[in-house]
Amino acid sequence: MTTRNLREMSTFKWLYPGMHIKRWLLLLLFGVSLMGLGIAYVLREAYLQYTLPGIFYYLTLQFIPRWGRGMLFISLSLSTVGLATWKLNQSLLYAFVRPSREESVAEAIYNKRILGRGPKIVAIGGGTGLSMLLRGLKQHTSNLTAIVTVADDGGSTGRLRQEFGVIAPGDIRQCIAALAEAEPLMSRLFQYRFSEGTGLQGHSFGNLFIVAMSEITGNFETAIHETSRVLNVRGAILPSTLEDVTLSARTKEDELVVGEHNITERGSGIQQLYLNPPWAEAHPDAVRALLDADIIVIGPGSLYTSVLPNLLVDGIRKATEQTQALKVFVCNVATQKGETDGFSAADHLIALERHAGKNLIDAAIVNNNITSNLPEAWESEAVELAHNGDSQILEGVRIVEADVIAEENRYRHDPEKLAATILRLYYGRDAFATQSPRPSEEAALASTR
DSSP, X not given: XXXXXXXXXXXXXXXXXXXXXXXXXXXXXXXXXXXXXXXXXXXXXXXXXXXOOTHHHHHXXXXXXXXXXXXXXXXXXXXXXXXXXXXXXXXXXXXXXXXXXXXXXXXXXXXXXXXXXXXXXXXXXXXXXXXXXXXXXXXXOSOEEEEEOOOOOSHXXXXXXXXXOOOOOHHXXXXXXHHBOSOHHHHHHHHOBOOSSTTTTTOBHHHHHXXXXXXXXXXXXXXXXXXXXXXXXXXXXXXXXXXXXEEEEEETTSXXXXXXXXXXXXXXXXEEEEXXXXXXXXXXXXXXXXXTOSEEEEOSSOIXXXXXXXXXXXXXXHHHHHOOSEEEEEOOSBOOTTTSTTOOHHHXXXXXXXXXXXXXXXXXXEEOOOOSOOOGXXXXXXXXXXXXXXXXXXXXXXXXXXXXXXXXXXXXXXXXXXXXXXXXXXXXXXXGOOSSOOOOHHHHHHHTO
């Protein structure tokens, strides 16, 4: 260590004496002890030199033997010191661990330690499906990474992309709100959408916040990080790419539809998706997270406009292929009008294979709590495992049928049910064990470029 480094460390210790908090607490305790000893001498001298009224016989507890008085004061002292220490620790730890209104600091610390030991999970997707999944998974682990599509170009997100040249903030906003440990009011504020106001109508407050943060910090990536820090997000949220991309689709009628929001509105059967530019580079941190993951969850969410666009980024797809993590596809519980009308679980897997290649996933989770008739207003129907003659499509993929549906919203997953199913699948992962070694990070990153 150089002389300059030693000098800088000495200066740092002088400017930040809190580094030696234990020695100052000991010095404080020693000073209090000296004060107590001094007060004891003064009181003893006053007791011997002056004749005190009879009431002091009871005030000074002289009716109790001296050894009894000593034990009484020692007990009171230990109780006071214990209470003070407990409250001091609470005050100090509160700066680092913010408990919710329903839990104590001790519970928050315990949960933080347990969740910190949970599996490393990477969730790929976007929209409501991804945010719902994250709400369930964050109860089991804090080692979460969300890889989010940035191809959205409709609504508030589309207007902000055109006006400020930023990548799509909408799906990222939903993930931040899902993983935030801030007060519920802050999460509600982040999701608030203006219903009126010139220029504001239709905009989400969270979208505006992220765009403003990108203007302040100088780039969108830092804006996501700082926004996550402000809202105390549990995990990391990463765009699949930092490039300005556009989603296109060729329909079964051989019509080319350009723009994410146009694809759903067109409502034709989709034959193939395209990402422009096709060579968009994957976010390096997303690639590292995939290579280091224990579990990779693909979906749920809008199949063609939220899930598959991430896998069209070449680096994301290659890293997902090369990782030794357990790879799980979560099939939607209901069809989506304009995207997956009439789809079964097998049809979802066919679309995944057509765009991302074969043997990408190890298992697929399919809901088995099926309701035959959904309300007409939902414009959806329950997704069955397979239509007649499609069972061969499911060969080579472990199908996990489970009740993962939300009873109050039967065209969506239940966060807790889905997260529990994924974790049960992971802890029975010996069935997926392979003998092939995990690729080195350098080699894998090089192959994804």
